[in-house]
Amino acid sequence: MASTADIKNGVVLSIDGQLWSVVEFQHVKPGKGGAFVRTKLKNVVSGKVVDRTYNAGAKIDIQNVDRRDYTYLYNDGESFVFMDMADYDQINVPAATVGDAANFMLENQQVTIALHDGPPLYLDLPASVVLEITYTEPGLQGDRSSAGTKAATVETGYEIQVPLFLETGTKVKVDTRTGDYLGRVN
Secondary structure (H helix, E strand, C coil): CEEHHHCCCCCEEEECCEEEEEEEEEEECCCCCCCEEEEEEEECCCCCEEEEEEECCCEECEECCEEEEEEEEEECCCEEEEEECCCCCEEEEEHHHHHHHHHHCCCCCEEEEEECCCCEEEEECCCEEEEEEEEECCCCCCCCCCCCEEEEEECCCCEEEEECCCCCCCEEEEECCCCCEEEEEC
16 A cells, blocks of 8 residues: 555556546645645546545555557457557457547557556547648638638548548548647648
């Protein structure tokens, strides 16, 4: 068991059988009364964020979460297969764990997977990825970048909104957190 003095950003705590990652923490020593630690915790699986306060010196349960770099290989229908770049071991990650990240993953792409006592908890993609537009309606003569947006399907099958002047075959940068168009790539 550790104490509140061991709390740092990124540390994973076990609270009521669930894993919570420390997003922020602050040691507070008021003029009157005992010191305490104010934390902002994010649920590792669901992403829910809560505030929690601990008395100074309270015992906490710090868990070891292993974050490793993997390469996405393929989707076998019900799960996604990744290969560890260090020892070439392959792991299957259920589609529910991958979630919306599947919209931005291409084969041979690097991702970070967090593991805790075996099963994968979540995966982190780079902040942005470069994808090619496979289908979009043609733009009209006179369309400009500030004139609006249209739907475009990228090579993963995901649909994003892009400026009217973009055409099929154009490579674009896409934000993996929001799915927003960030710009063209030459």
